[in-house]
Amino acid sequence: MSLSWILRRLLLIVYTVFVVSVLVFGITQVLPADAAVTLLGENATADALAAIRDRLGLGAPIWMQYLRWVGHAVTGDFGLSMRTGQPVGPEMVAALGRSLLLAFAAIALMLVIAVPLGVVAAVRQGKLADTLTSLVSYLGVAFPEFVTATLFAMLLADTLQWLPATGYVSPFEDVWGAVQHLALPVLTASVILVAHVSRMVRSETLDVLHSDYVRAARLKGLPERTVLMRHALRNALLPVVTIVALDVGYLLGGIIVIEEIFAIPGIGRQLMVAITARDLPSIQAGALIMSATYAVANTLADVAYAFLDKRIRYD
Amino acid sequence: MTTPVLSIRNYTLEYLTGAGPVRVLQDIGFDIAPGEVLGLVGESGSGKSSLAWAIMRHLPKNAREVSGDIRLGDTDLRALPGRELTRVRGRRIGMVFQDPSTSLNPTLPVGRQITETLVTTRGLSPKEAWTEALALLGHVELRNPEALMKRYPHEISGGEKQRILIATAFGCRPELIVFDEPTTALDVITGAKILELFTRLRAETGVAALYISHDLALVSRVADRVAVMKHGKLVEEAPADRIFRAPQHPETQILVDAVPRPERRLVHDQPGERVLLAAQDISVHYARRRLFRPAPPPATQAVGFDVRAGEILGVVGESGSGKSSIARALTGLADFSGNIRFDGRPIAAGRAMDRQYRRAVQIVFQHPDSSLNPRQKVGEILARPLRLFGGNVADVGKLLEQVRLPASFADRWPHQLSGGQKQRVAIARAFAAKPSLVICDEITAPLDVSVQASIIELLLTLRAETGTAYLFITHDLNLIRQIAHRIAVMRGGELVDLLSIDAIDAEHVHPYTRDLIAASPTPVG
Helix, strand or coil: CCHHHHHHHHHHHHHHHHHHHHHHHHHHHHCCCCHHHHHHCCCCCHHHHHHHHHHHCCCCCHHHHHHHHHHHHCCCCCCECCCCCCEHHHHHHHHHHHHHHHHHHHHHHHHHHHHHHHHHHHHCCCCHHHHHHHHHHHHHHHCCHHHHHHHHHHHHHHHCCCCCCCCCCCCCCCHHHHHHHHHHHHHHHHHHHHHHHHHHHHHHHHHHHCCHHHHHHHHCCCCHHHHHHHHHHHHHCHHHHHHHHHHHHHHHHHCHHHHHHCCCCCHHHHHHHHHHCCCHHHHHHHHHHHHHHHHHHHHHHHHHHHHHCCCCCCC | CCCCCEEEEEEEEEEEECCEEEEEEEEEEEEECCCCEEEEECCCCCCHHHHHHHHHCCCCCCEEEEEEEEEECCEEHHHCCHHHHHHHECCCEEEECCCCCCCCCCCCCHHHHHHHHHHHHHCCCHHHHHHHHHHHHHHCCCCCHHHHHCCCHHHCCHHHHHHHHHHHHHHCCCCEEEEECCCCCCCHHHHHHHHHHHHHHHHHHCCEEEEEECCHHHHHHHCCEEEEEECCEEEEEEEHHHHHHCCCCHHHHHHHHHCCCCCCCCCCCCCCCCEEEEEEEEEECCCCCCCCCCCCCCCCCCEEEEEECCCEEEEECCCCCCHHHHHHHHCCCCCEEEEEEECCEEECCHHHCCHHHHHHEEEECCCHHHHCCCCCCHHHHHHHHHHHCCCCHHHHHHHHHHCCCCHHHHHCCHHHCCHHHHHHHHHHHHHCCCCCEEEEECCCCCCCHHHHHHHHHHHHHHHHHHCCEEEEEECCHHHHHHHCCEEEEEECCEEEEEEEHHHCCCCCCCHHHHHHHHHCCCCCC
């Protein structure tokens, strides 16, 4: 792994975000939403509409509008929300922070559950433990989020009354409250991912356990424990890094449902609200920030992979 | 009499399959005395690897041991529970595998993989193990052991890996080491050096060994006694020097006959004078040219040769010498600079090669498993070139008979065929285009010696019938000396020698050619 490789990866992020910005801007141009009408309402006079279009620069050619938007965006200024009149950037970044907290907590919990589950299933292939873990993980994917969420909420919030059902508390204000409020959504999100990762860990571990070098390690007299921990797991867990990076993307966009059910003002929910309200600056900012996050996550995964697997040469 | 190191009695093994039990070993019995090397020879599928797994107690789940004893010294290996087995492996029996590149963990430095073994089997401290590993690596003639210990397996060559594995096996000071075809995956010169190393270490340590191989010539050189296996049975056991001179069993006779011997020529005619293919200054480039970066060195450097009509031109050299790159360039699979003339006509490189040339020059690849589409039946595989080059699709049956396979094989899938049969299908596919030159790229390397002999016989018959010329790429010098009219020797991408077969023992040959000849195992006796 060389410095020039890392630099090129960083450039690739910039390029990705650039392409997305063109797409996002293009899409918001063809959306059946007129910024002036959205701002002033259906009954605004023609003069008033013309005045505001002039003020927003909507009369300028599209590429000029794009350049102006990008120019501001790189300084963190995504304009004012058409719905609330507040700056869009800080609001979206705060929402992203809440979503990332949820996403990373869910991934951490998922790894803690899924990796041992997959390894046990592989080691006990075809036995009861294997069948049970398969069953559990398939149940996890089979239920849609809203069913899983409802079941967890019924059990933990309603029947047992251990956890609050909805809402978000910032960990900077009240750590214990934040943990309690995050518990249900994190649990729901991780259950879906557990299936992905545990199945993957299982098949990778099986492959590695049948490899020549694991056989060689066994036959040179290493205890089974060492063979499993040092020779098998190390190689079996590599692909998990990639899956986790993909899951970050899924979590950022896909947990809209979870954010909606548990009333967490994350970026998915903010984007949903923006789309319903035809709040163009919010849509643009939300989409761009999400894609940038995704690109960064994937790059981090590649770097991690290169660091863990010495066979991959980046030069 | 001393107790044998390994003693096997009446050992019978079955695999349970969907179609019922299949017997893979039948009443096997032999002893290996302390310090003795027993060679075990047989074709693939004869059960020699199953026997190795049985000794190592690493049988697949569907294996069923019907009867017999396997004793290591006084220990009954079959009676050992898993935990005690771990204490026997490495410590008392070591093993060296066929493919060194897959036997090392790709994500651990090689040093770690040696020291962990020494720590477990000899109870050394990590620090002592490190010092010991350095000594071991130096002892197997590896340069700069310090640096090597920190490398990862993909950063070192196959020969170095096999040396490391051998050093590890000997370093554990076992009573017995099982060698399972330890040189098959290596090229001739590297393999010969590994054999030398084996002989030296064995003499120094006096460890007993079971040496498994399909190559009778090789085994007869390293072993004290040789046991021949066929269909799961031991058919003959004799001192190594006698097995070649006076084979008793017909199976042994077949194996002896199959060993290529340079002095026994199989081709007696001379090719015509007409030049079929003339290659000049062929340099093969693989990597793309990149901005701000020097172009990578070519895989072959300005190689030139010609092939005459009906000639067999052998191309030899170790792996990485550029042999296969030549084959890829001539068939348009790799980009190259230089000139090719075919039948006097200039031929464009790469994609621009015309159809007439592509029809006339065919290639057979090393691994039929990957060159035959597993999702197509043999009939479809053979119909493709017939359709492409204007043949009659109904001729598939004839093609199969031409390569001595039943016409009914057209309905079979590649996986239903043996390695030799698959290679025959690949040869039939090449001949479907009625070529005037067939490039054979190590086509017998994955095959047993006896199957190899039958494939060579087939190629020579086809040549007699069609007058085709062959560019025969191989690392087996003994084999090529039996059939080639001329031999091209390659090293590091350069053509170092281009000799007529009569001149190969002459004074003026390149020193490297002489090394190659010296490294080729010739049978004892």
